Amino acid sequence: MNTNVILKCQYCDDIIHARVGFSNQEKQIFRFACRKCTSPIIIQLDLDFKQISFKVSIDGGNLLSENGPDCFDQSNQFVDLHLDYPTYYGEYQMGLTPFIRASQKLKENLLLYESCLGKLQLAVNEKENIKAIIRFYLTGNHVLFKKNVREYLDEKGFPCEKRIDINRALYQLLEIFFMGLTDPPSNAEFVVSVTKKLSDLHKGSEKEFGLFLHQMMDTDFLKNLQKDCLEIYGRVLDLNEIFRPALYYSFVEDDNKETSLRIANSDFSKHKDLFNDISEIISRQMSLIAGINNIDKRGKCNLFNSNTRNYPSNLDEFANRSFGNKSNYIDDMFWGEIATNVTKNRLRNAIAHYKIEYTEASQEIEYYFKPEGLKQQEHEKITFMDFTIILLDSFRWLHKFNHIIKMFYVFWFLKYEQSRNSPSRRGKI
Ligand SMILES: [Zn+2]
Incomplete structure (x- = not known):
């Protein structure tokens, strides 16, 4: 279902035509920049599912008409909005809504995608209980x-x-x-592989594994990391709209680069912090992987490969290395591939340390990925849509690595907790 809205930008008086598709949420907020003067315009849609009615309100513009026929003329700027699918900023085409565009691309994956959206919505409906x-x-x-x-x-x-x-x-x-967001098959595969790795390590190097676990517990590293990790889940549900079009691209391969396709809420600033925090947590999760890798390869959690240039002298030092370099110090093929996958993303590296500029009108992000002193020149450009895809990917990695934290606790409760006060096992990380 759609409603067709005509509004006037309150800053430049330009007329804007908007076709607004309905998602399955009671309150839906859309944001885009006026193409003529770049001012942000917000359309809020309040649905009443019981009364089968809705209310449209506008910020940054004046509502001229709503719920008109789907027959805009081509002379005005046009936005095609929907929270569940990539939106379209281009020429108006009668009947070709974001849902129709998406279903043409999704083909046989449409039902699967809709099922993931349904699961996500169930979580959104329960989000205050989940947070509690x-x-x-x-x-x-x-x-x-x-x-x-x-x-x-x-x-x-x-x-x-x-x-x-x-x-x-x-x-x-x-x-x-x-499960709507996290790609359960690849998650299950990861959990099975890591469980086997940790069980083998526990069997083969029980004492050192125990020392590592004691260090993680005694320093509260595991507890603090788990706390920060768990707090992300509620924030993801609070910002769930941004993940919907990104999820769509998990089911469609061929059309990432269509720049006319946009996110229905173009507010970058509130999503940047979530991305930043997820990247920061993944960077800390890498210490768990490094410790496991070191025991596996050299028998001690603090012993890095001395053949690697500029290798850290212990896990403390590893924790302070830049995110992008951390995979260099993990030399087991299994962990190394994962670490490289996660850390070799320039945006993930750039966002915490270097400069980022966002242009709302074009939904483009420019980021400077090298430390260049006062003069920052070398940069890359991605769309906000690409950003949301990387954000979803980052959340999926955080969730996978969170299972390592869970497994550490399982080993702790089953095997080591009773010996916690043994002085010989205390250490520092
Ligand atoms: Zn304007």
């Missing part, structure tokens, strides 16, 4: 954690009696609610 359950887990309020998590999990399968059960229940809850 995460909060109860993090504050150690196991009574309220159990009370609330049982609404979603089978009590028989998830008894929640011991801390290991609570840990398992939390991660099961995340799997259920984020």
Whole structure:
């Protein structure tokens, strides 16, 4: 369903035609820049599913008409808006809505994509409960954690009696609610491979593995990392609209570079911080991978490959290395490939350290990926759409690496917790 809106930009008086497609959320906010004067214009759509009615409100422009026929003329600027699919800023074409455009590209994947959107929406509907359950887990309020998590999990399968059960229940809850975004088959493959790696390591180097785990616990590194990781999930649900068109590109391969396709809410600044924080957490998650890799290859978590140029002398030093260089110090093929995949992204490296410029009218991001002192010249350009695809990919990596944290806790509860106070096992990371 759509509504066709005609409005006047309040800054330059230009007439704008907008076809607004309905998503399955009660409140939908669209934002785009006026093509003539670049001022931001916000259209808010409030749907009342019970009354089968809706209300349109505009910020940055004056509403001239709404719910008119789908027959705009070509002389005015035109935007084709929908939260679930890439939007289109170009010439008006009758009947060719974002949904029709997307379904022509998705073909047999349309149902699969719609199913992922449905799962995401279920999580969005429950987001305050999900945030509360995460909060109860993090504050150690196991009574309220159990009370609330049982609404979603089978009590028989998830008894929640011991801390290991609570840990398992939390991660099961995340799997259920984020399966629309996280690519479950590749996630499951990763978890199976990593579980085997860690079990082998525990069997083969039990003492050193235990020392590493004690260091992670004694320094609160694992606890703080898990806390920061878990706080991302609620923020992803708060900003869920931005992930929808990105998810669409998980099902369509051939049309990333169509610059006429845009994001329905062009506000970059509020999404930049989420990307920055996810990148920062992944960079810290890499310390877990480096420690595992070092034990596996050299028997000690702090021992890096001395044949690597400028190698870190221990995990403390590794933690301070730049994100983009961290994969250089991980020499096991399995982890190395993963680390390279994650860290060799210039945007991910650039966003925390160097300069970024965003042009809302064209939805283009320019970023400077090298430290060049006062004079920053060498830069790359991507679209906001590409940014959202990298953001989704980053969240998927954070989620995968979060399973390593979960597994560390499983080993801790099962094998090491009782010996925590042994002085010989204390260390620093
Ligand atoms: Zn204008």
